[in-house]
Amino acid sequence: MRRAILSGSEFEERIGYARAVVDGDWVHVSGTTGFDYATMTISDDVAVQAEQALANIRAALAEADCTLADVLRVTYYLPDAKDFEPCWPVLRDAFDGVRPAATMLVCGLFDPRMRIEIEVTARRGAR
Numbered sequence: 001m002r003r004a005i006l007s008g009s010e011f012e013e014r015i016g017y018a019r020a021v022v023d024g025d026w027v028h029v030s031g032t033t034g035f036d037y038a039t040m041t042i043s044d045d046v047a048v049q050a051e052q053a054l055a056n057i058r059a060a061l062a063e064a065d066c067t068l069a070d071v072l073r074v075t076y077y078l079p080d081a082k083d084f085e086p087c088w089p090v091l092r093d094a095f096d097g098v099r100p101a102a103t104m105l106v107c108g109l110f111d112p113r114m115r116i117e118i119e120v121t122a123r124r125g126a127r
Contacts, residue, residue, distance in 0.1 A: 075103045
């Protein structure tokens with residue numbers, strides 16, 4: 001059974017995607033940036049963006065009856081490779097006990113204010 005989870009981000013409506021898709025026990029969370037969707041603001045600090053992106057991901061996972069402990073795969077997208085290391089403490093706090101498979105890619109992002117985007121795949125009951 002497939003179910004879409006929407007966060008209310010204007011981007012979901014304008015582009016035509018869901019924050020996450022639940023398919024059986026699998027949860028696929030779209031690339032998620034550090035925008036605070038309540039205020040549509042984003043910090044200049046890459047570590048703060050990582051924290052907010054993870055908060056947005058946690059909210060989507062919660063709607064799917066999951067947590068970060070259910071994450072099996074994570075992909076990080078950054079326009080500047082130098083920005084990755086300042087995020088490590090935030091990412092370690094989120095995933096240290098989970099240790100998902102991970103990849104970091106350097107690429108352009110949609111908005112120049114975006115300094116990190118995080119995508120995860122989880123499976124309910126994976127812990």
